[in-house]
Amino acid sequence: MKIERFAKSNRQPVGAIQCENSTLNLLKANDFVAKAIRDKMAAQNTLLVNITSSAGSGKTTLMQATARKLKDQLKMAVLVGDLETERDAIRIREAGIDSLQIVTNGVCHLEAQMIQQAFEHINVEGLDLLFIENVGNLVCPAAFDLGEDYRVTLIASTEGDDKPKKYPRMFLTSELMLISKSDLLPYVPFSVEAVIKDAREVNPEIEAITLSSTNGEGIDEWCNWLLEKVKEKKANAQVSV
Ligand SMILES: Nc1nc2c(ncn2[C@@H]2O[C@H](COP(=O)(O)OP(=O)(O)OP(=O)(O)O)[C@@H](O)[C@H]2O)c(=O)[nH]1
């Protein structure tokens, strides 16, 4: 048999088989359910925002701050994924909006079918804004579309400014990066300029807001971003009727 000199990528050793990639098949199934979620959210005019980050970057604290700020203007709820415990959902309910905990029993990300199942246990009809707080992890959640309109990724000042280049898929698939815990910037070696530069080298379109749920810096800018997106979604729905 004559071997093509340059066709190295598809060259097969004798007796080799091509395996089906089960991860890719899983993601195809996930995308099918994600589309059903996207259609449902479109039909009821609810903005769906998927919040991702490493563990402990401040997602739940931001959900609480957002709830306190916007609950009189928007009808909101949060689905929150964690490997164990209902702690985050309890914290969010304490801030005055509805929240349902999705316990993944060890799975390191949320999948679209988990969101679909959650809809049987929480009333999302009539919401202006539904958040999904994903499991704290910059790797696996990046691969799973949950039917969201926007993916928003937090990177805390305490976790180092090198993350966009090390976990590029998350930043590539996010529309907005929130640089959180800005109140701690004076005490940690973290460059806001460097993290934005790296994130935009991965994804030139990504927007960035620097904020702190502790001292309130940037919270108005974040809430205005959300209000604008809710307005846009409703305006687009009217155009397409
Ligand atoms: N200094 C400071 N601490 C914060 C801020 N936001 C959150 N924290 C603290 O950071 C820790 C983690 O915050 P959480 O909101 O629970 O983080 P999370 O991303 O929801 O964590 P997981 O759900 O476990 O991934 C808590 O001790 C918060 O009080 C902030 O803006 N500034």
Ligand SMILES: [Mg+2]
């Ligand atoms: Mg949390």
